[in-house]
Amino acid sequence: MSDRRDSTPLQRLRTPVQFLKGVGPQRAEKLAKLQLYTALDLIFFFPRDYQDLRELVSIDDLIEDEPASIAGVIEDVDFRGTGPGRSILGILVRDNQAYLRGVWFNQPFMRKRFNAGQHVIVSGKPRHQGNRWEMAHPVVDIIEPGERPEGGKLLPVYPLTEGVRQGMMRKMVHAALDSHGEDLEEVLPESFLQQHGLLTIHDALNKIHRPETREDMEAARKRFIYQELLVLQLAMSLRKHQLNERKSAIPIPVDFRIDERIRRLLPFELTEDQNQAIHEICHDLGRTIPMNRLLQGDVGTGKTMVSVYAMLAAVAAKSQAALMAPTEVLARQHARTLTKLLSHAKVRIGVLTGSLTDKQREEVLQEVAQGEIDLLIGTQAIIATEINFQKLGLVIIDEQHKFGVRQRAALRSAGNDPHYLVMTATPIPRTVALGMFGDLDISTIRKAPPGRQAINTYIGDDEQREKWWHFYRKKLREGRQGYVIAPLVDETQREDTIGGVEQLLEHLANGELEEFRLEMLHGRMPPAEKDAVMQRFANHEIDVLIATTVVEVGVDVPNAVMMTIESGERFGLAQLHQLRGRISRGKHPGYLCVFANPTTDASRERLEAFAGTTDGFELAEVDFKLRGPGDLFGWKQHGMPPLRIADLQRDGELLAKARADAFSITDTDPNLAGAKWEKLQRMVLTRYGKSLDIGDLG
Structure with a gap:
């Protein structure tokens, strides 16, 4: 290793752990399992708990x-x-x-x-x-x-891995802190530290790794939690400022005449929540600053009609709109819904999905480029294809948590940035919204349109199966339809199991539902086949659909009022709620029974909460409490680096404070370009520049 005088502080902090006192090559291999590769990694490897001697x-x-x-x-x-x-x-x-x-x-x-x-x-x-x-x-x-x-x-x-004991880990962390701690630079100005009552970086590191009192430990944790959340919120704020500075979107003005023309095409009066969301969207659409808005609403609250309004506003302004859905089944359903809704309007609709032949794809791309398609509906194929819009004004992304920030920003048109409206039927807890979607403005629809029927939810066990299937058959004989949901396509690992879709279909076709028309639907089927099955179900050529969670988003069959979910303990709370939203979408009340064998307290709590309320916002908070943000909203899937010490649920108060401070800083220095914030700007770009697509700040 080079002499300290021959290297910079940053180079020294990047010293591989094997060269640190008390580590060596063998222990370095073990530390790699904890993703600890450098002195810096060890210094910021925070304790998960403390033993109070x-x-x-x-x-x-x-x-x-x-x-x-x-x-x-x-x-x-x-x-x-x-x-x-x-x-x-x-x-x-x-x-x-x-x-x-x-x-x-x-x-x-x-x-x-x-x-x-x-x-x-x-x-x-x-x-x-x-x-x-x-x-x-x-x-x-x-x-x-x-x-x-x-x-x-x-x-x-500390968290450990095989072959590393607590005492050994303490010695290695403390050795790294002693030898390289002074190489760390303070990124927060002294006046800022004093104003917010925060420890300096060196004081905080010593007190988090070697606390003498609980007060020491809590003060140190506060410094690092706040800093981590501040850096995240600064990244969100910088992204928002960059979007606002572009001013390259096509303005889509909506006056009272356009508003009336659009409303005449809609099949029913909009609710107060829908109208408020439309008001907020229209305000954004009228500007040259690209809209970047999240529309969240519970299942069945009418987000689709709000998105239809926005797309028609774009067409009225003689620009194009694109709608991206997470699955081909949902994309094609959107296309059918819009085609039927706009049958008397002069709106040209195209579909672009992965199952198109090369010739079909080329035809669609040519029509888009020539402006012969007004609304393009598709899957990720839209951003996976080199596509040239003639005049793209609006992009709508359905079930946005399935798409990362960089995917959201992938569409451009002739030098223009389109307006973005991203939608989710998974209500997002407030702290998650601030943490993961802080670059978006948020519109919320809470109330369902009038006339939506109630859904009765039950948690069943094996003793109640006979009674449930008797009731299920009664409703089918009355002319209704139903779903049976399984967690897997095929489950043959255990004897006598009926846990997979294929086993369930065979079991039910020769048992409880033998007198009815059954078919199955799952993600391994070719897209065209899935689409055909869904169409037959919508046409009531199928009585019961045996399916996986491929039906969880968007499939709309008003006559389907019954649902059985097998192995309910295997599903997340948000997933159960999405599945429940597939029934009772018409004039008849819905009935759902979840058969489950919960083996943990969390699983039991999840099922009890699900049966206890149909309020998706309430369930989102419960799910967040039980599972955390990573599982719920695909934090890692979005490419976001993991939070080292902050917890979006526990640290909601500090998150709100960090957000207010971050936006206050960027209001006066939008790019953190001043000397005061130079080090903090570098930290923000290093941590979030790629995942949040923050460009060169100059």
């Missing part, structure tokens, strides 16, 4: 069944088999002259963790067994000899 008790002071932690030395390790596949592991821990035994049943892999002479902290619920205390399946933290401090302190607890 000040709260340790002696073995003599333990109270039965009251959780406690003791520190001691392992005197003996005992492991023995008790039968086929069964075993007991025990460790005997001494604290002064008292002893405690930790025991694990049927966990032989734990044996290699422990050796006599190790210093440990053992936490759990103690029970008296004969003349000594015992803890079953305790949490054990192995510490280095002498690590237990006089007077006590908080001991950081």
Whole structure:
């Protein structure tokens, strides 16, 4: 390695971990599994928790069944088999002259963790067994000899990987901090730190890795959580400012005459929420600044009609509009809906999906380029194809969480930026909206149009199956239709399972639903075949559709009022809610039964919440609480770097503060170009420049 005098601070921070004190090549390989490659990575590898050594008790002071932690030395390790596949592991821990035994049943892999002479902290619920205390399946933290401090302190607890113990990880992190901590530069101005009551970077790092008090630790965490959220919000704000500076969109003005002409084409009166959303959209469309708006609404609240209004406004302004859907089934349904709706209007509609032949695709592309198509409806094929619009004014993206920022921004037209309207039927919790979609203005539709029928939701078990299928058949005989949803296409791993679509179809066709017309629908089928099945279902040539979640978005069959969901514990809450939205879209009430075998508290809570309300906004908050933003909204799928320490749910208050501060900063310095913010600008671009498509700030 080069001498410190021959390298820059940044180069030193990028020193590979294997060259750090106490690491070496073998441990470096293990650290790579935690994505720790450089000194900088180790310095910013934050503890996931802290062991409070000040709260340790002696073995003599333990109270039965009251959780406690003791520190001691392992005197003996005992492991023995008790039968086929069964075993007991025990460790005997001494604290002064008292002893405690930790025991694990049927966990032989734990044996290699422990050796006599190790210093440990053992936490759990103690029970008296004969003349000594015992803890079953305790949490054990192995510490280095002498690590237990006089007077006590908080001991950081880091995420680990196989072959790396807590004591070893602490030493490596602390060594990296000691040797390279001073190479870090402060990105926040001193006046800003004082104004917001934040620790300096060096003080915060020492206090997060070596806190003496909980106050130290909390102050350090606040600094890093706030900074992480501030950088994210600055990235959102910079993106928004860049869009506003372009001023290259085609203005789409909507006066009262155009408004009347559009409303005459719509099949029903719009709700107050729909009208408010249209008012906000029309305000944006009238400007040369590209609209960048998210329209969120619960299932069945009428987002499609709002998007139709916006597309017709674009056509009235003699420009083109494009509608992107996540699946071909949904894209073709949108095309059918719009063709029927606009049958008496002079609007030319084209469809571009992956299943078109080369000749068909070329014909569509030529018509788009020549301005012979007003509305282009398709899938990701629209952005995966070299396409030249004659005059693209508006892009609408349905189920926007399935498309990343860079995908949203992929369409351009003859030097113009189109207006963007992105829609989702998955209501987004407020903190997620600020965190992931902070570059978008948001319109919300909460209330469904009048006349939408209620959906009755039940959680069933095997004992209720016969009663449910009797009711299901009764409704089918009355002329209604239904769905049966399975989590998989094919499930043959276990004997006697009917968990997949193919097994369900065979089972039901020879059992509960043998007198009815059944077909299946799943994602492995060719697009044309899927489309044909959906068309037959819409025409009531099929009574019951056995399907996977391919039907979760947008399929609209008003006569379908029944739904059975198998293995409900395998579905997310938002997914269950989307599936429920497929029934009762006409004049008849809906009935849904979810058969499930939940094995965790979270799974049970999810199902209880689902049965308890049909409010998608309420369910989104529950789902967010249970699963976090990554699973719900595809944070990683969008290419967004993971948050190291901030949590969008827990840190909502700091997120709102960081957002206000970020937009205040960019209001006075839109590109962070001043010397005061130079280092912060570099951090924002390094972290989010690519994923949020933030261009050169100059």
